Each structure stands twice: as structure tokens, then as C-alpha cells.
Amino acid sequence: MNRGTVRGGAAALPRSEDVALLAGVSRKTVSRVFNDEPYVSAEVRQRVLGAAEKLGYRRNNAARALASGRTRSIGVVTLGTAGYGPASLLVSLERAVRDAGYALRVINTLEGDPGGIAGAVTSLLEQGVDGIAISEPVDEGEVSVNVDVPVLFLGAPPVFTAPKVVAASVGSDILAQAATDHLLGLGHDTVHHLAGPQRWYAARDRLQGWRTALEQRGRVAPPVVQGDWSAASGYAAGRELAGDPSVTAVFAAGDDMAIGLIHALVEAGRRVPDDISVVGFDDNPVFAYVSPPLTTVRQPFDAAVREGLSRLIHAIEKPGSEPPAATAPPVELVIRSSTGPPPARH
Missing domain, CATH: 3.40.50.2300 (Response regulator)
Known part of the structure; x- marks a missing residue:
């Protein structure tokens, strides 16, 4: 059977009975396959889908809605x-x-x-x-x-x-905790946090995950530096943090802010990661190719x-x-x- 069936002198769209005929099954079986119902074998399901593809059949969602x-x-x-x-x-x-x-x-x-x-x-x-x-x-x-x-x-x-x-x-809080734990596990005494705007739920979760990681290891939480997700706000934070020799690790709540931060640190003569380690958040694929490639957490x-x-x-x-x-x-x-x-x- 060719794609579409000629009815009344015009090519009509294939119907479920056309699929059933080509697949050698009942219309009810075709319906079960397209409704993803149980009690249809894998072989029959594949046969019906193959017939539908050959005919160009698509279920009528408007009729199903009615x-x-x-x-x-x-x-x-x-x-x-x-x-x-x-x-x-x-x-x-x-x-x-x-x-x-x-x-x-x-x-x-x-x-x-x-x-x-x-x-x-x-x-x-x-x-x-x-x-x-x-x-x-x-x-x-x-x-x-x-x-x-x-x-x-x-x-x-x-x-x-x-x-x-x-x-x-x-799981922004869990991911932020993992990022902070990674830095603490490398031997840093504490981790500074470049936070996102606190009207965002994700920024709050990441702040809490950072605090939780520090509290669980008995570390003092430094003052939070506030950003707005942009690389420019990360750059401003980097200029602020670069002058503090006690800063050795920063967890940024977003990759863009992390990149701006790193740019400001390097510009101020602080090497990354030799002097300061930086972790971002999101795993934007672009930042695997900056210098240095950014350590980050990937959102699922x-x-x-x-x-x-x-x-x-x-x-x-x-x-x-x-x-x-x-x-x-x-x-x-x-x-x-x-x-x-x-x-x-x-």
C-alpha cells in the first residue's frame, strides 16, 4: 500500500485501519500500541510502528481529545x-x-x-x-x-x-555542597562564595549547600560576595577578592560569574589554580575550552x-x-x- 489512500478521487491521509491491515493486526492492537498500553508483544509493537512509518500514519490527537x-x-x-x-x-x-x-x-x-x-x-x-x-x-x-x-x-x-x-x-543544594567539598578535600582551609541573586530559588539553594559543606567540616564561612549571574559581576567580585591573600578557593554559583572572576584574578596577578582555585556551576560546554578549563558541577x-x-x-x-x-x-x-x-x- 502506498503512502495515503485514494478515496473519492483525492489522496487521503492513512487511517488506523490501514495500519492494521498492513501490519496484520486489529484496529484495537494499533490503538494499544499508540496509547503505549501493556499486553502487546515487542514483535507486534515493532510491526505496527513499522507499518505506521511506511504509510506516514500519525494518530489523530484532536479525535482522541474529543x-x-x-x-x-x-x-x-x-x-x-x-x-x-x-x-x-x-x-x-x-x-x-x-x-x-x-x-x-x-x-x-x-x-x-x-x-x-x-x-x-x-x-x-x-x-x-x-x-x-x-x-x-x-x-x-x-x-x-x-x-x-x-x-x-x-x-x-x-x-x-x-x-x-x-x-x-x-538538587542545587546537593551540587553546591559537592563543589565546596571538592575544594575542601584539596586542602583549602575554607571556601569563599560568589552567590547569585537571592530572589532566585537556585541561588538560595546553592548558598545553603555551600554553608552546609563548611558547617559539616567545622569551617568558618567567610562573608558572601554577591553577584547577578553575569560575567561582569564575577569580574567585580574578582577585583574585590584578589586583594585578600587569605582567599585560596572560591565557589561561584554560576559558570559565567566564575569566568569573570578568573579574568579579574589573573589580571591582578593571582594565578588560577596555583594561588586561587575556582569552581563554577552549570557546566556550560563552552567553559571546557577557556584557560584554564573550568571545574564545575553539571545540573541533571x-x-x-x-x-x-x-x-x-x-x-x-x-x-x-x-x-x-x-x-x-x-x-x-x-x-x-x-x-x-x-x-x-x-
């Missing part, structure tokens, strides 16, 4: 930013939603707009989404909005109530998003049962050349 009362779409509220972390999280989310057979509807918000989240959520609800994922990294305060679908919060605490709320975390975006989305879809499709329990995110420290032992004492 039959099920669901649109098979998930709305996402996210901060409109080109930052590596939020952008990578959104890419992972888009890929996972598509793989799960849902459509994605995204609304960007602006930092500093307290009504932005409520407006975005309301708009998505008006579009009839089955669930909502909140990838909003900035604390804009409590949000007043009535939500009647399940909600997934990614990397932030719930800011409003919903019939079912699930959460997924990339894909793992966190897939687990969170799995729990959200469970809440959508099986509202009467509890979603799978959340697991601890993986920790991956990427050690490169920007860290080493402290300089020898004379």
Missing part, C-alpha cells in the same frame, strides 16, 4: 531568559513532553512582574491544558490563582495550590525533568493513585584545571 475529554497538552510557565540553566531546563522539558506524546504550550514571564505567573497560568487554563509545569526560578511572592489541573514545580517550592502538586529538583536537567514529567502525567492520567516517589538527583562534578591544592605556606 473522546477522552483531554487535549493531551501540557502548559509551561517559564522565565523569559537566555540564561544557560533556565534555557537548558526548557529544552529538556520540550523533549520529554514530546516523547510522552503530549503537545507543549509555553508562556514566558518577565522577572519583576508579580502578576506574570498568575496571568500565564490563567491563559494556559483557558487553552484547556491537561497539566501545567512551572519552571519559574524567581521568587515573585505568593500567587493567587485557581488551578483545577495537576501542577509540576521544577526546582522551586509551590507558589499556589492545585488539586495535585508534584515537584522535581535538580534531563533526569529531573523526565522524573517530574512522569509524575505529572501520572497525576493527569491516573488521578486516583499516588505518583511514583521522587528520587535524589544525580551529582556529577566535572573536574578540570581551575582547581588544585592551596599554595604552600612559607
Whole structure:
């Protein structure tokens, strides 16, 4: 059978019965395969998918929505930013939603707009989404909005109530603790922290992870230096820290700030890592190729998003049962050349 079938003198799109005929199975079996239902053998599933690909068949999600009362779409509220972390999280989310057979509807918000989240959520609800994922990294305060679908919060605490709320975390606090532990394990007496803006949940988590690592080893926490995620703020912090000979290790809450920091330190005659070790956060691939290549921690975006989305879809499709329990995110420290032992004492 060729792609499409001629009906009434015009080429029509292939239907599920065409796939069933080519695969030698029933229409019910085709439906089970495309709904990812159990009780279909791997051989039959592959045969149906092969027939569908040969015919160019795609399931009719509009018809499924009418039959099920669901649109098979998930709305996402996210901060409109080109930052590596939020952008990578959104890419992972888009890929996972598509793989799960849902459509994605995204609304960007602006930092500093307290009504932005409520407006975005309301708009998505008006579009009839089955669930909502909140990838909003900035604390804009409590949000007043009535939500009647399940909600997934990614990397932030719930800011409003919903019939079912699930959460997924990339473990910023755990990753920050690992970064700080790495520096302490190299022999540094303490670790300074270049923090991100504290309106961001991730910046707070990374600050807490740094403090926890120092407290667990009985080390004194130096004063925090404040940045705004930009390389320029890292450069300003580096000019400040370069004049303090007691500084031998710095954990920066973001890779961009770490690079600005290193530039200022080197400019001031402080060698990295011979005099001062620096660890970043995010593992932006570009910074494997700077001088020196940056030691950093890699955020497990894909793992966190897939687990969170799995729990959200469970809440959508099986509202009467509890979603799978959340697991601890993986920790991956990427050690490169920007860290080493402290300089020898004379």
C-alpha cells in the first residue's frame, strides 16, 4: 500500500485501519500500541510502528481529545531568559513532553512582574491544558490563582495550590555542597562564595549547600560576595577578592560569574589554580575550552525533568493513585584545571 489512500478521487491521509491491515493486526492492537498500553508483544509493537512509518500514519490527537475529554497538552510557565540553566531546563522539558506524546504550550514571564505567573497560568487554563509545569526560578511572592489541573514545580517550592502538586529538583543544594567539598578535600582551609541573586530559588539553594559543606567540616564561612549571574559581576567580585591573600578557593554559583572572576584574578596577578582555585556551576560546554578549563558541577536537567514529567502525567492520567516517589538527583562534578591544592605556606 502506498503512502495515503485514494478515496473519492483525492489522496487521503492513512487511517488506523490501514495500519492494521498492513501490519496484520486489529484496529484495537494499533490503538494499544499508540496509547503505549501493556499486553502487546515487542514483535507486534515493532510491526505496527513499522507499518505506521511506511504509510506516514500519525494518530489523530484532536479525535482522541474529543473522546477522552483531554487535549493531551501540557502548559509551561517559564522565565523569559537566555540564561544557560533556565534555557537548558526548557529544552529538556520540550523533549520529554514530546516523547510522552503530549503537545507543549509555553508562556514566558518577565522577572519583576508579580502578576506574570498568575496571568500565564490563567491563559494556559483557558487553552484547556491537561497539566501545567512551572519552571519559574524567581521568587515573585505568593500567587493567587485557581488551578483545577495537576501542577509540576521544577526546582522551586509551590507558589499556589492545585488539586495535585508534584515537584522535581535538580538538587542545587546537593551540587553546591559537592563543589565546596571538592575544594575542601584539596586542602583549602575554607571556601569563599560568589552567590547569585537571592530572589532566585537556585541561588538560595546553592548558598545553603555551600554553608552546609563548611558547617559539616567545622569551617568558618567567610562573608558572601554577591553577584547577578553575569560575567561582569564575577569580574567585580574578582577585583574585590584578589586583594585578600587569605582567599585560596572560591565557589561561584554560576559558570559565567566564575569566568569573570578568573579574568579579574589573573589580571591582578593571582594565578588560577596555583594561588586561587575556582569552581563554577552549570557546566556550560563552552567553559571546557577557556584557560584554564573550568571545574564545575553539571545540573541533571534531563533526569529531573523526565522524573517530574512522569509524575505529572501520572497525576493527569491516573488521578486516583499516588505518583511514583521522587528520587535524589544525580551529582556529577566535572573536574578540570581551575582547581588544585592551596599554595604552600612559607
